[in-house]
Amino acid sequence: GNSVTQMEGPVTLSEEAFLTINCTYTATGYPSLFWYVQYPGEGLQLLLKATKADDKGSNKGFEATYRKETTSFHLEKGSVQVSDSAVYFCATNTGNQFYFGTGTSLTVIP
């Protein structure tokens, strides 16, 4: 079956610290991989995506590389800001539906 496993949160970092949120997946077929972000009281917003092995998705300083051999799609950012505080969801898309992880809450303190 299909599933996504994310690093447990919550994560608290100081401003300008390095961020890694681990994500691994199991899938039938060859999914595309996504990271979505959810700010308090809002829906999900696409952060980045990758559609094939070794692709790197990037946006707003965030990056993630599609690693087929390790079935992983870890999210990284070199220097986080207070405004990055949110819940981050890793997801796969098989075409008919998205499978989401449970989310990782990030709080960045000044």
Add this chain to the structure above:
Amino acid sequence: ETGVTQSPTHLIKTRGQQVTLRCSSQSGHNTVSWYQQALGQGPQFIFQYYREEENGRGNFPPRFSGLQFPNYSSELNVNALELDDSALYLCASSLARDRNTEAFFGQGTRLTVV
């Protein structure tokens, strides 16, 4: 272009009642999906509609039903509400059904069943 809009934003219902949630998809998008997000969890797929036909369903009972209209807007209906149905319900629209296409989410409807 307009984004995905959902109504209402908040709703309180009594156990056993029925509820209808509404979603207007992003302009030009013909595919709509509904997700249930319980507190502290990731969204769970309920079902998807493509050109007014159900195109896939998650592990939800038949009392969860939906419709898609010719303008691609959609409704989610839940009958015989249970306390565990309390959650954020998210609508997502997309341009196609292929795996490379991102979904655009609305802000959600927060349903509380008492």
